[in-house]
Amino acid sequence: MGAQELRTERLRLTPPVPNDAAGVFAILGDARTVEHNPSDRLADETAATALVDRWVHHWAEHGFGYRCVREHGSDRIIGYAGVKRMTMDGRPVLNLVYRFVPDVWGRGLATEAAAALVASALEEKPGQTVVARVRPDNRPSQHVALKAGLRRDVALDCEGEDGLDWVFTSSDEE
Numbered sequence: 001m002g003a004q005e006l007r008t009e010r011l012r013l014t015p016p017v018p019n020d021a022a023g024v025f026a027i028l029g030d031a032r033t034v035e036h037n038p039s040d041r042l043a044d045e046t047a048a049t050a051l052v053d054r055w056v057h058h059w060a061e062h063g064f065g066y067r068c069v070r071e072h073g074s075d076r077i078i079g080y081a082g083v084k085r086m087t088m089d090g091r092p093v094l095n096l097v098y099r100f101v102p103d104v105w106g107r108g109l110a111t112e113a114a115a116a117l118v119a120s121a122l123e124e125k126p127g128q129t130v131v132a133r134v135r136p137d138n139r140p141s142q143h144v145a146l147k148a149g150l151r152r153d154v155a156l157d158c159e160g161e162d163g164l165d166w167v168f169t170s171s172d173e174e
Contacts, residue, residue: 006067008116011109013067013081015059020068021049023077032102036135039161040099058084064124066097069113078104081113083121088131088167089156094121096132098144105140114148122170131156133165142166 006013016024025048027033034041042048058065066082079100086095096117098110114132121130132145145168146152156167 006116006120007072008112010071011113011116012070012072013113013116014070016052016055016066016068016080018049018052018056020077021045021052023068024048024052024080026077027079027099027101030102033099036138036141037160037162064121067117069100069109071109079109079113081110081117083117083130088158092128093169094125094128094130096121096130096145096148096150098132098141110141110144111147114144118148118150118170130170132168133158133160134168135160135162136164136166142168 005015022045025042025045028040028042028048028051029044031041042051055066062085064082065084066080068077069079069081070077079098081096081098083094083096086093088095096114098114100110118130121128130150132141132148132150134141134145150168150170153167153169153171156169158165158167
């Protein structure tokens with residue numbers, strides 16, 4: 001999970017750099033990508049620059065974080081995915097996020113990225129719990145979490161910024 005690029009069969013997941021703001025805005029400025037999390041929508045590229053700066057800071061502080069996702073052979077950012085530190089239910093967890101531009105939906109790219117990130121996180125941070133918080137009506141994201149190796153944990157469900165979050169976790173605890 002360190003600062004190196006993570007590669008999968010079809011994807012390159014790279015630590016963010018300030019120049020990635022336009023690509024991130026192309027994702028988070030699109031109402032379709034934030035349908036289930038409207039508070040994540042960005043108004044302009046200035047907001048994207050501030051967000052990418054926070055991602056870069058998380059990397060500098062922790063040595064891991066959200067990554068920009070590109071297909072092999074392309075510089076276009078088609079998504080972002082990664083884990084960041086957060087506290088949930090009074091304990092530290094690694095929050096998994098994956099979001100992609102609509103024109104690549106349905107190709108299994110989010111699952112490919114999420115599975116690689118979960119595997120990397122569990123290998124490089126043994127003992128840590130990876131969680132994905134997903135809206136109850138966001139079936140595609142739920143399927144990604146399950147295919148990435150997480151399991152549904154009703155006991156951890158919580159209220160998020162935009163409503164109820166269903167929680168999927170790498171933990172075996174019930």
